[in-house]
Amino acid sequence: MTDRPHDDPTHAPSGVTPSSTHGSHGGDDVGHDFAHPVAGHHGHAPITLEYQPALPIPRGKLCLWLFLSTEIMFFAALSGTYIVLRFGAPEGTWPAPETVHLAEGIGAFNTFVLILSSVTIVLALEYARSNRRGLAKFWLVLTAVLGTLFLGVKAYEYDQKFRHGIYPQHPHGRIYERADLSYLAATRMRLQEEIAALDAALTGATPAPVEVMESDPAEATSALLPPMSGRLAAADAGSSHASANADVGADVPAGDLSAEQLRARRETAEKLLAGGVRWVEGEVATSTNDAYRRDLMQSLGYLVYPREVARVPAIASMKREQAALNEERPTLAARVPELEAEVTAAGASFEDLVRKQSELDERIKTLEDEIDDLDYDIEDAEDAEDDELVEKLETELEEKEELLDEVEDERADLTREIDALRPAKAVADANLRKLSARLAAVDGRLGFLREHLSHLEHADAGHLHGLSDEHPWMRLPIWIPSGNMWASTYFLLTGFHALHVLVGIIAFVVMIPLTLSPARAGALENVGLYWHFVDLVWIFLFPLLYLF
């Protein structure tokens, strides 16, 4: 076979002549080499009409090679596109393998598995050719097993990604390209949603589920679930079963959560919402320092989903913030008594005036009563026709009415004074309230920073354990620059490759029951060629995805 046919194979297609010997060459494309009859006659035979195959190989093999050449283009295009996208991404953004939970060791293991399976399939072919059917079958079965092992490892790897919210697509994907305002808003909304769900679970856990079932079919379904709302239960189902949660104490299956655990979760979420998200949102809204705003948002993003490169800057910016807040806090605390005094002073004079006002009100009432009395007395005197008394009483009435006018004027002045004082008091009150709120917020943030800084500094370097790992049930948005593009290309590449592996395994399984005699060697060779190609693709994918 190494002595290649004399005539150039590329010219062969036109070489089929009308009276070619179909009987001797047609039909059988398994294990039969067409090169020999051609090669055997080359040069010396007289001009006989003879069938020349398109290429000096069996038709099945030819078809497979044609298919493989399209496959080469397909995968070269896919991985080439990956390379182009990867190196064209904004500088410094493409996620490192460890950032997206790709373990080199696992990739290397899978490479080994595929290489080994290439050897086993080639051995199966050799044994089938030498008609040692039992051994051929053994190696074929082993190849299928190795292919399945590869897929199993792949499934484990996919599960790792899904567990961390790395999906190629929304709504499952939680990847954000930037730690910006929309990332902050998404984090806040997720936490609020989670807190609401926890609240629902907490209150929903108390009433007897039987009553709910009778009254409302919609609620009945959620009542059938463990004592959590349906949504929360569904959220946890994805991340609850399996070993990864062994190191995450709080993440037990949803049904096993006691009210106490639910409350603990709620508290954790509240803490992150107040000391983390809300604080950052407030600062970002008020500050004019872009670097400070960026640092705040990035350090939050880092805490949720840490990356090794970001560790040092994140710790540094958190420390800077801590120092600044520690500096601000005494100033704030010193202002509290000051504002309290202001509030008290404003309140004191205000109350004083209000008291005076009510005194005047009383005086006005007394005077009005006296005037009424005088009116009656005057009427009585007129009835008695005592003119002297009437005159005297009328003078007295006039005096009283003058006095009433005076007092009423005084009261009007006082009311004006009180109205003038009211906003000042409200401002003093509001100032005090805001100061106390700011102080509480600063204290909350300082506590948050203290907790997370000590956590960061004590974690062993390189071990990336963020809030999204610690509390997977929160399903927080994660900041992975270029992570969406990465996920799309990763799942596309490995998914297509895994599909090819699956097809290969199916082909093996179909062949296993057959008798692997030399007559079947051709088919086995074709399946083997396909399988080697699958191995070939992985040879390029492994360094591209795991090592670059």
Next chain:
Amino acid sequence: MATSAQSSPHGSLKTYLSVFIALCVLTGISFAVANSQALMANPSVGWSLMMAVSAGKALLVVLFFMHLKYEANWKYVLTIPTLGMAAFLVIALGPDIGARTAQYSEERWLQAAQPLGEPAPELAPSGMPAATATEPPANVPTANVPPADTPAP
């Protein structure tokens, strides 16, 4: 084994085992390159080495496992144009997809993936802008104020 009288002069157990070992060793080399501080100091050196190793591995698989070493010249007809087309496609993607960030407008950059910023030079040593640090508390919006009953952690 099968080398003897059979129709396949290509491949013997010995060949296959040597190829297998070579492939394992080459995988190990890729792994070592990826983890070598010196070679990855300039990543393109490491990347080129890894791709070269991969090409070598691919060649071994194609030549020995897929028996192309022993095939007639038709192998060039099927492989070389294919590889050329594949390479052409990748090269054709370069100017627009590969160099896409060169064309980004300022607005587009606002939505682009955000690399980790270097520590900002314009930042005051305290890290806190003066405006926020000393502003009267009356100006603090309620947005960043946690509920009053939230206990300080």
